[in-house]
Amino acid sequence: MPYKHYEEYNLETTDRIKTQYENIIQDIGEDTSREGLQKTPERASKAMQFLTQGYDLDAAEILKSAMFKESYNEMVIVKNIELYSLCEHHMLPFFGKAHIAYIPNGHIVGLSKLPRIVDVFARRLQVQERLTKQILDCINDTLKPQGVAVVIEASHMCMMMRGVQKQNSVTTTSGFRGQFEKIETRNEFLKLISADLS
Numbered sequence: 030m031p032y033k034h035y036e037e038y039n040l041e042t043t044d045r046i047k048t049q050y051e052n053i054i055q056d057i058g059e060d061t062s063r064e065g066l067q068k069t070p071e072r073a074s075k076a077m078q079f080l081t082q083g084y085d086l087d088a089a090e091i092l093k094s095a096m097f098k099e100s101y102n103e104m105v106i107v108k109n110i111e112l113y114s115l116c117e118h119h120m121l122p123f124f125g126k127a128h129i130a131y132i133p134n135g136h137i138v139g140l141s142k143l144p145r146i147v148d149v150f151a152r153r154l155q156v157q158e159r160l161t162k163q164i165l166d167c168i169n170d171t172l173k174p175q176g177v178a179v180v181i182e183a184s185h186m187c188m189m190m191r192g193v194q195k196q197n198s199v200t201t202t203s204g205f206r207g208q209f210e211k212i213e214t215r216n217e218f219l220k221l222i223s224a225d226l227s
């Protein structure tokens with residue numbers, strides 16, 4: 030089973046990260062012995078491991094585990110897949126939606142596997158551009174469809190809570206392979222998801 034459960038964290042790693050969070054909390058001027066913070070280093074350690082569990086998961090294996098022979102040759106779209114990731118520059122969250130489409134080439138994939146691979150790549154230190162490309166390449170190389178398209182729109186906390194402090198900017202990234210490199214196919218996909226693009 031490729032998914033890690035919350036209880037399965039390696040004790041040594043959890044303990045090491047916990048000690049490091051204790052130091053961080055002290056260095057920002059807090060008191061780690063006060064009641065509300067006593068368990069915080071351990072919680073933060075587990076939360077960080079949860080948010081970066083994608084390193085331990087194999088997205089191609091997840092797709093391969095549910096590929097079915099089928100002669101459907103039309104576009105399949107799963108849109109509005111919510112995602113939460115961490116920007117690799119500040120380790121602050123960025124979050125939003127992914128829209129994925131593919132045109133089968135003899136095989137379809139279990140629908141839930143598309144959101145699952147979004148999570149595999151999102152739960153790492155990322156930039157939105159690489160996240161988009163990794164999802165695209167994984168589907169393209171594993172399922173070998175006639176075409177695949179990925180659009181991600183996301184808000185970056187590092188641009189909202191700090192830095193430039195812009196609350197409403199949304200970043201859109203996209204990637205297209207195969208049939209989606211043709212303008213008509215790409216436009217059909219963009220039209221079908223456009224109700225969700227702001």
Ligand SMILES: Nc1nc2c(ncn2[C@@H]2O[C@H](COP(=O)(O)OP(=O)(O)OP(=O)(O)O)[C@@H](O)[C@H]2O)c(=O)[nH]1
Pocket residue numbers: 116117118155156157158185187188191192193
């Ligand atoms: N291209 C890209 N940039 C990102 C992403 N997430 C965060 N960034 C940017 O990474 C950049 C890092 O720039 P630096 O100048 O090294 O960092 P900084 O001094 O904290 O920059 P400011 O955020 O402008 O205060 C910033 O412009 C962030 O907005 C992402 O997913 N993709």
Ligand SMILES: [Zn+2]
Pocket residue numbers: 116117118119120121185187188
């Ligand atoms: Zn950032």
